[in-house]
Amino acid sequence: MKSWRFSKGCPSVEYNNFHSYSAGGRLVTALSLLDGRIKVTDRVIDSVFKCQLCGNCDVTCKMCRFDMEPLAALRELRFKLVEDGYTVPQHKPVMEGFRKQNNMLNKVKAKRGDWADGLNLKDLSKDKAEIVFHTGCRYSYDNDLNHVAKASVSILQKAGVDFGIMGKEENCCGGRAYNMGYLKDFAAGAANNIKAWTKAGVKTVVTPCADCYYTFKRLYPEAGSEIKVLHMVEFINQLVKQGKINFKKPVPMRVTYHDPCYLGRQGEPYIPWKGKEKKIFGQVVVYEPRRPRYNGAYGIYEPPRDVLRAIPGLELVEMERIKEAAWCCGAGGGVKEAYPEFSKWTAKERIEEAAATGADAIVSACPWCERNFIDAIKECDKKMKVVDIIELVYQAIGDGRNFK
Amino acid sequence: MTLSKDAYQELEDIVGPENISDDPSILDSYAFEWLAELVRPDQSHYMPRPVAVIMPASTEEVQAITRVCNKYKIKIKPLSTGWYHWAGPIKDEDDTLQVDLRRMNRILEIDEKNMFAIVEPYVICAQLQAEVMKRGLNINIIGAGASTSIVASACAYAGMGPSTYWMGHNSDNVLGMEWVTPSGEIIRTGSLGSGDGWFCSEGPGPSVRGICRGFLGSRGGLGVYTKCAIKLSHWPGPTEFIVRGTLPAFRLPIPDNFRVYTLAVPSWDAWADTYYKIYDNEIGYIFHRQFTLAGADLGPALWLTLNDHTKTLNDVEEMIKKPDIKELTEELRISFQLILAGRSLRDIELQDKILDQILAETGGWKVKRFCEQDMAEFTNVYLQRLGHKHLNFVWVGGYLGSWMQPGTPDFVKKYVPIAIKGLYRDAAGGLLVQCGGDALMGCGSTVAGGGWSGLEQFVSYDPADKESIKAGTKHMEDAITDAVSHGIPAGKEAIYLSLGYKDEKVWASLARSQQPIIFHFQRKIKEAFDPNDIGDRNYPTLPENYKIE
Numbered sequence: 001m002k003s004w005r006f007s008k009g010c011p012s013v014e015y016n017n018f019h020s021y022s023a024g025g026r027l028v029t030a031l032s033l034l035d036g037r038i039k040v041t042d043r044v045i046d047s048v049f050k051c052q053l054c055g056n057c058d059v060t061c062k063m064c065r066f067d068m069e070p071l072a073a074l075r076e077l078r079f080k081l082v083e084d085g086y087t088v089p090q091h092k093p094v095m096e097g098f099r100k101q102n103n104m105l106n107k108v109k110a111k112r113g114d115w116a117d118g119l120n121l122k123d124l125s126k127d128k129a130e131i132v133f134h135t136g137c138r139y140s141y142d143n144d145l146n147h148v149a150k151a152s153v154s155i156l157q158k159a160g161v162d163f164g165i166m167g168k169e170e171n172c173c174g175g176r177a178y179n180m181g182y183l184k185d186f187a188a189g190a191a192n193n194i195k196a197w198t199k200a201g202v203k204t205v206v207t208p209c210a211d212c213y214y215t216f217k218r219l220y221p222e223a224g225s226e227i228k229v230l231h232m233v234e235f236i237n238q239l240v241k242q243g244k245i246n247f248k249k250p251v252p253m254r255v256t257y258h259d260p261c262y263l264g265r266q267g268e269p270y271i272p273w274k275g276k277e278k279k280i281f282g283q284v285v286v287y288e289p290r291r292p293r294y295n296g297a298y299g300i301y302e303p304p305r306d307v308l309r310a311i312p313g314l315e316l317v318e319m320e321r322i323k324e325a326a327w328c329c330g331a332g333g334g335v336k337e338a339y340p341e342f343s344k345w346t347a348k349e350r351i352e353e354a355a356a357t358g359a360d361a362i363v364s365a366c367p368w369c370e371r372n373f374i375d376a377i378k379e380c381d382k383k384m385k386v387v388d389i390i391e392l393v394y395q396a397i398g399d400g401r402n403f404k
Numbered sequence: 405m406t407l408s409k410d411a412y413q414e415l416e417d418i419v420g421p422e423n424i425s426d427d428p429s430i431l432d433s434y435a436f437e438w439l440a441e442l443v444r445p446d447q448s449h450y451m452p453r454p455v456a457v458i459m460p461a462s463t464e465e466v467q468a469i470t471r472v473c474n475k476y477k478i479k480i481k482p483l484s485t486g487w488y489h490w491a492g493p494i495k496d497e498d499d500t501l502q503v504d505l506r507r508m509n510r511i512l513e514i515d516e517k518n519m520f521a522i523v524e525p526y527v528i529c530a531q532l533q534a535e536v537m538k539r540g541l542n543i544n545i546i547g548a549g550a551s552t553s554i555v556a557s558a559c560a561y562a563g564m565g566p567s568t569y570w571m572g573h574n575s576d577n578v579l580g581m582e583w584v585t586p587s588g589e590i591i592r593t594g595s596l597g598s599g600d601g602w603f604c605s606e607g608p609g610p611s612v613r614g615i616c617r618g619f620l621g622s623r624g625g626l627g628v629y630t631k632c633a634i635k636l637s638h639w640p641g642p643t644e645f646i647v648r649g650t651l652p653a654f655r656l657p658i659p660d661n662f663r664v665y666t667l668a669v670p671s672w673d674a675w676a677d678t679y680y681k682i683y684d685n686e687i688g689y690i691f692h693r694q695f696t697l698a699g700a701d702l703g704p705a706l707w708l709t710l711n712d713h714t715k716t717l718n719d720v721e722e723m724i725k726k727p728d729i730k731e732l733t734e735e736l737r738i739s740f741q742l743i744l745a746g747r748s749l750r751d752i753e754l755q756d757k758i759l760d761q762i763l764a765e766t767g768g769w770k771v772k773r774f775c776e777q778d779m780a781e782f783t784n785v786y787l788q789r790l791g792h793k794h795l796n797f798v799w800v801g802g803y804l805g806s807w808m809q810p811g812t813p814d815f816v817k818k819y820v821p822i823a824i825k826g827l828y829r830d831a832a833g834g835l836l837v838q839c840g841g842d843a844l845m846g847c848g849s850t851v852a853g854g855g856w857s858g859l860e861q862f863v864s865y866d867p868a869d870k871e872s873i874k875a876g877t878k879h880m881e882d883a884i885t886d887a888v889s890h891g892i893p894a895g896k897e898a899i900y901l902s903l904g905y906k907d908e909k910v911w912a913s914l915a916r917s918q919q920p921i922i923f924h925f926q927r928k929i930k931e932a933f934d935p936n937d938i939g940d941r942n943y944p945t946l947p948e949n950y951k952i953e
Contacts, residue, residue: 001550001791002644004511004531017423017459017506018430025433031449032432043427063652064794066717067801281702282834283866284799286718293716297651324651 006320006353009060011328011346012051020047023057023070030077040086048077049088050342052335053179054261054328059296066293067285071266078181090338091180098185102171103137104337113167115139115146119153122164124200131163132202134216136209137172138367144374145367147403151394152208152232158397159244163206166196173207175215175262180334190215190223197227208232208390210366211332213300214262221270231263233365236393237303240310249398250313255387256359257304257316258350258373259326260366265296296324304365304389311396317357319350327353329369336372347376354384361385363392407455407499411476415458415501418468423507426456434502439489442804442880443904447873451903452493454481454502461507463582463590463630470588470628473501474936480586481940482628484525484553489903490623494940503628505553511535512631515602519636520579522602525555525629530791532634534645542639544571547847549793559583559629561621564850566692566741566787571637572852575617579605582631583616586934602633615929618943619922620899625942626934640745647785650713655781656788661746663756664784666695666774667763668739672820674766675738676813681762682742683854687755689745690787691848695774696739697796697862699839704733706798707774711782717799732773739771740848741783799837802867804876806883808860808896810850816857819892820844823861826886827879830863835875837864860896877901893918911946920952 001007008014013022020029026048032038051074058071081087097106113123115135122129133156139149156163174189197205205227207213216229230238239245259265271292278288301323308316321327330336330346351373354362362384364370373386391404407415407426416424425431434457435450444451455478460466466482473480479500483491493500509526516539521532530550533543546557546565554574557563559581563574571577580596580603593616596602597609605613616622616629641659649655658664669675682688698706705723709715723729744759746752763769773779786792796803807823809815824841831838844859861883865876880897887894902910914923927945930937946952 001530001534002646004527004535007528007531007534017504018425018457019433019504020430028433028436029429031436032429037450038428038432041427041429043425044429047429059651061794063654064792064798065801066798279866280717280721281799282831282836282838283864283869283872284717284720284837285801285866286716286721288718290716290718295651295713297713 002320009056011054011330015342015345016050021050023074026074026077027070030073040081045081045086045088048081049334050339051333052328052330053333055266055296056328059265059324062293062295079183082181088334088338091334094337095177095182095185098172098177103141104172104176105137105141107141110168112140112170113165115149116165116167119150121153123167124164124202125166125169127164128201129162129164130201130203131161132197132200132205133163133165134205134207134212135165135170136207136212136367138371139208142367142371145370148208148388148390150403151390154399155236155245155394155397158399159239169196173212173215175211175219176334178219179332187223190220194220194223194225202227204228204230206230206232206235210260210263211368214266217267218270221272231300231365233307233389234300234303237307240307245397247311247396249396251311251392251395252313253361254315254317254359255308255361255363256319256354256357257308258329258362258364258369259301259323260364260369261328261332263365264299264301264326265324267299268294269298299324307389307393308363311392314392317359319353319357321353329372331368331372343372344376344379347372348380351377351380351382351384355382361387363387363389365389408476411472411478412456414472415456415469418465419458419460423459424456430457434492437489437492439804439900441867441873442877443489443901447870451489452496454493455499457502457504459504459507463584466584466628466630467588467590469503470584470586473938474588477936478938479940480938482624484556485528485551487548487552490942494903508630514539516541518603520602520633521636522631522633523554524631525553527554528552529554530789536636537639537645538643540639540643541636542571543634543636544568544574544577545790546574550789550791551793554634555629555632558632558634559616561623564847565790566690566694566847568847568852569691569849569854570689572635573850574634576852577635578613579603579633579635581616581629583627583629585627586939618926623942625939626930627939640747645789653711653713653782654785655778656785658780658784661749661752663744663752664780665742666739666771666783667742667768668736668771669766669768672738672817674768676817678762678766678768679813679848679857681766683849685758685762687744687758688742690743692787693740693845693859694787696842697845698798700737700842701733701840704736705729711778736771741787743784743787796862799839799864800866802865804863804865804880804900805860806863806880806895806897808846808858809893810856810858812855813857816859819887820859822886822890826883827861827863830875830879830882835872836879839864910941910944911950914944914946915950915952920946
């Protein structure tokens with residue numbers, strides 16, 4: 001903690017104030033439901049779902065505890081409520097879109113690959129390649145952001161990477177459905193993707209979306225996937241270090257980097273574990289065998305910073321809350337879909353923090369963060385740009401084309 | 405217990421509908437309290453439910469809420485950051501309104517020249533420390549940690565911690581309070597009350613600090629404190645608090661003018677002598693017995709485990725079997741932490757020399773492994789910020805404090821062996837964590853300048869296991885018996901347990917305390933400031949004519 005202004009960690013309790021809107025409060029709600037002391041009311045639904053599941057609480061708890069998994073418990077609470085029919089009305093059309101159109105934006109499935117028209121990309125629904133570029137719903141359909149997808153594939157082409165896309169056959173990763181509590185829908189979507197990739201001979205999935213990255217990296221292995229997962233920024237960092245990408249053109253900007261929750265503290269490597277709880281020293285709870293400890297420390301923090309530092313003319317300045325302590329953009333956990341004002345408030349808080357660094361732009365590596373910042377910044381008096389890190393890389397390569 | 409529609413409406417009119425709730429799920433999130441299971445029927449985790457929770461944003465709103473409570477005879481219970489099971493309602497039969505002060509969260513002023521800050525109740529220690537360190541100043545962070553309310557520790561409860569030895573107890577550091585009394589008056593104390601600003605708690609103006617705080621701090625039982633001015637101290641360290649390392653093994657670099665030591669002594673007599681010599685020589689900035697909170701048998705292995713971010717509690721079991729750890733455990737058995745801060749390099753060198761001389765005289769030593777860079781930097785971040793406070797719960801999620809009777813080191817060392825023997829006995833069956841009989845931690849001094857200490861026995865129990873909870877409760881009852889049978893007054897556990905007592909048992913306990921007359925005086929104070937009895941018994945009183953022993 002470096003100042004009063006940017007000292008907070010949990011957007012939900014800062015916005016909603018009642019204790020039930022903190023991780024601790026939600027755990028009490030779960031316990032109280034289990035104890036039969038309360039019933040599911042509108043307030044319970046509100047407090048359970050008005051949270052981005054950003055995971056800041058999880059990191060904070062694990063600074064001092066080895067036996068707590070608050071984020072997992074909050075998700076389980078959502079799964080249970082949804083299973084029992086207690087859902088957020090605003091999530092229903094989103095989930096209908098997920099089921100019918102296989103995306104989270106309720107757009108026409110047949111148009112999912114339109115962004116790639118004219119780019120001469122291998123279509124892995126018909127062809128084969130070991131690397132699939134998974135665009136994600138937001139980059140596929142959002143006209144303010146799909147230039148990033150185009151820039152991404154251009155970078156890969158320039159680096160000589162043999163890859164393909166699934167085009168209109170690409171399906172949503174299911175991560176956002178999972179976080180909204182729709183576990184069965186997620187499982188069905190994951191099975192479809194894994195099957196399609198296997199059929200296309202895919203060994204590695206590369207995605208520019210932090211939500212997709214988390215879902216593939218951390219959730220798909222539980223569904224049987226053995227496919228390697230890379231975020232585009234990790235891949236770019238590798239290609240830069242291998243000399244396959246060279247930055248020729250200066251990008252004279254002062255930028256600050258926003259760690260997306262699902263690439264940062266929730267983007268740690270998956271470690272398979274099956275075991276049980278036991279007690280030692282009378283009452284100390286441990287796990288046999290040792291349980292992996294996801295505490296946010298091993299997220300993808302340095303690759304984006306390495307890439308930014310490698311771009312000539314670009315200056316990186318840090319915000320106060322970074323890496324595992326980053327403040328959320330506000331878009332996750334179904335909040336943008338259900339509680340847009342809360343979502344925007346959260347983003348504005350981050351924009352204020354970014355502006356306090358004196359940066360010209362807030363840079364991220366997730367289209368959901370960027371969309372939320374773009375929406376929120378319209379209501380701020382800040383002249384800050386919102387930029388995807390891939391866009392900066394593309395500028396620095398000096399390709400000459402402008403996809404924007 | 406419910407709030408009438410009329411009362412609810414009047415309260416809602418004060419704060420708006422978004423800042424009041426009587427939904428059971430909201431109420432239960434406040435009723436759930438650490439330690440509740442030790443005193444509630446059937447080991448329930450819940451203290452009594454409030455009838456509603458309300459969140460005011462200003463002193464005026466607090467005053468208006470208080471007036472509604474008087475009108476409808478509803479008890480009022482303020483809460484800032486919360487700690488202990490007395491933060492909520494105490495009695496099932498009372499209608500209690502929980503006043504959550506989290507919207508009152510501003511640092512109103514930092515007066516650098518006169519070295520004080522004015523804060524609202526939801527400003528936490530870490531926030532103010534981060535801001536004042538930029539100005540070369542610091543605050544006393546209480547033992548309950550960096551996330552606690554400054555107003556609460558200064559105005560309403562005990563205000564001591566590792567830095568109290570140098571910076572003073574927060575009950576002394578408070579320079580002025582804004583107090584909404586239970587009857588709804590706003591009283592501004594000390595110099596503030598005469599319009600002369602926040603510089604002095606005793607006047608010119610009403611010097612009512614003793615009335616407000618009473619015996620122990622009113623703990624929400626005598627109105628609401630809405631602002632306070634707190635004294636700031638000199639900070640000879642960096643203006644930014646930049647930690648390094650990988651979670652949870654965070655570290656704070658040690659400047660050239662600081663030294664961070666874990667010290668050990670051969671006996672409890674030597675422990676007391678060393679404390680006196682440190683007081684007498686006026687060295688040291690942070691002075692605390694911290695690491696023993698994890699138990700003297702397991703603590704060294706735990707701290708080394710925590711400082712390797714790849715390890716988990718499973719490793720403690722392996723580690724304690726190693727010869728070097730066994731040796732270290734013995735070396736650290738009677739240990740404590742001391743951080744020296746020099747105003748100059750010559751000053752720190754002098755303090756170092758004095759410390760070496762003290763250790764030579766008392767037979768003490770610097771514990772080499774814990775003074776190496778990794779552990780010293782961990783000690784530095786732990787004790788300078790106290791952000792790792794929830795390590796108190798590290799073993800299994802529940803802990804209680806017993807003993808903690810304050811006094812001179814010579815007094816404290818008298819109860820130490822009794823406390824150690826008692827915990828070994830009570831944990832022998834495995835229902836409490838078996839981390840060693842000495843899980844005693846506490847301030848080097850609980851008053852500024854030294855002279856007065858106290859050690860609290862940290863007893864860990866599993867709050868998810870009713871038998872373990874019962875063992876925790878029994879331990880507290882046993883600790884009282886142990887103390888009283890040795891002519892020592894009961895300790896902290898008596899306060900914990902009293903939350904579950906009926907009034908008659910509380911009165912009997914107060915009447916047997918060291919200075920029971922206090923509670924007759926407090927009754928008179930309560931009659932004057934709380935005629936409708938809307939505060940709860942956290943501000944303890946004895947009935948009129950109640951016989952004291």
